[in-house]
Amino acid sequence: MGTNSFLKVLPEMVTFLRVAELGSFSAAADLLGMTPSAASRQVKRLEKEIGVQLLQRTTRQLRLTEPGAEAFARCRELVLAAQGAMEIGQQFSSKPSGLVRISAPKAFARRVLHPHILGFLQRYPDVDVQLIVADRDVDAIREGVDLVVRLTTEPPEGLVARKLMAVEHILCATPAYLARHATAIAHPNDLLAHSCLSLGEHERDNHWRFRKSGEEDAEVVVRGRYISNHSEVRLEGALADLGIACVPVFMARDALDAGSVVRVLADWEFQGNYHGHAYILYPPSRFIAPKCKVLVDHLLGALSASSSAARAQPRAGS
Template sequence: MGTNAFLKILPEMVTFLRVAELGSFSAAASELGMTPSAASRQVTRLEKELGVQLMQRTTRQLRLSEPGIEAFAHCRDLVAAAQATMQVAQQFVNEPRGQVRVSAPKAFARHVLHPLLMAFLERYPNVDIQLIVADRDIDPIREGVDLVVRLTSDPPQGLVARPLTAVRQLLCAAPRYLKEKGAIGHPRDLLAHSCLYLGEQERDNRWRFCKGDEVVDVIVQGRYVANHSEIRLDAVLGGLGVGCVPDFVARDALDGGLIVPVLGDWAFQANYHGQAYLLFPSNSFMVSKCRVLIDHLTSALQRKD
């Protein structure tokens, strides 16, 4: 394909990219200021020029073909390069500028990310932050988010995954609860206690403990089951039982002596252990506003670890 032919299909490539990202001709057409039929014709023209079918169209959904998946990746890089070209001046100014959209789960956003973002905003007065707090998996490409924090042991393929900090679940109780109900020296002692757990999955009340070669599984029960970590911590503080809480949620209460660890000499192998990763699309044209925020978050959390 000659240079002139390539230049002619640039708009078609942009349309194809947005249709693929949004999964809809109508949504892409609305964003690009054209009719759905015009968007469909542009994608058809691109397929004709390339000589391959890029999309399998049904009345219910659009699905990328194998050539379409590869073309999608190249079109995404092309648009990223174009965006970087438009912002090229920003790369050379002393202070990065512009807005960065960041997404994170609710508890992590509140307890970990928010204080770091406040410090970042003070340090970089020309950069603005939009924090999107959501406990679902955000797709940064489809949803137009620059950086996504995800707590997982298996980061997704196709995105750069920068580790931020380890996340573990902590068993804890209020001192007065243990004084009233008795000390807990072995995992099986939990059978006589009220335990607070997530309850999102059937296995959430199956707690596993390890010490040396000994492995103990305990099916716990409790009066209060809640799939919100701050609510479970509040219930622990209120003396309702032994709670399973992410360490970053429990840290202040633990440091203040309001709660104490339970079975700290055992390794607690709970669900939802893992790593907090910072996810973003892979390309060579990351603008400085994102780069400085990535560096700020990773360096701050690595120092804490």
């Protein structure tokens, strides 16, 4: 390939990247505003120019060949560099401006991010925010999202990951529910005599694991009358005196402060499948657009202050 001949296949490189990311000519064509046959022709032109097969095509799936995987990595770098070039104007702007698209899981977006974004919008009148609420793993690069919040123990590779806050799950119930049941709850095994509101998303979500620092671990298989994979629903179930719910602390905070619910087994660490940290993720680059940087810094500062205040409060037990 000649010195400048790569210029004529830059669109083909973008198409190949999207096809490989989505695993489908049709999905890539929809994203790029073309027909599947046009997307296929562009990938074939790129393969001809490079001189190797990049994709193995079958009736059921597409697979990257070994040279295709290498080309995919290089094309992704190319698109990231192009996105960075498009943002150069903002890098030299004295005032952050423009639209920031940020995605987050539903409960976290509503209970944690939303209040702080309202404050951010008042502080930065030239920056707009689109909050995308989605309980799935959003691909920042493929979906054109500037910032992604993910709750995990291991942030994904290939993205910058900034730790926002720890995500702790607790057990809680209303004083009225606890008063109606004679069985005191001092050990996880005592939960076997109670109705417990669990996730039900995976087979072992009703296997509740606990750790008491320096003492012992415990696991119990709980049962309950109401099962839901949404933490707000489980909290509302607990508020309706249906039993003991596992919920993130950020979801239960207002109800705890109001005394509507109290913590159960507060001296045990509840080790659910969804503990860890909330990370804010974005594509790697030598610089981050000012509009994104000020939002990241605002959320880091606000959540750090909130976490410090929460740690300073006494923990109520059952």
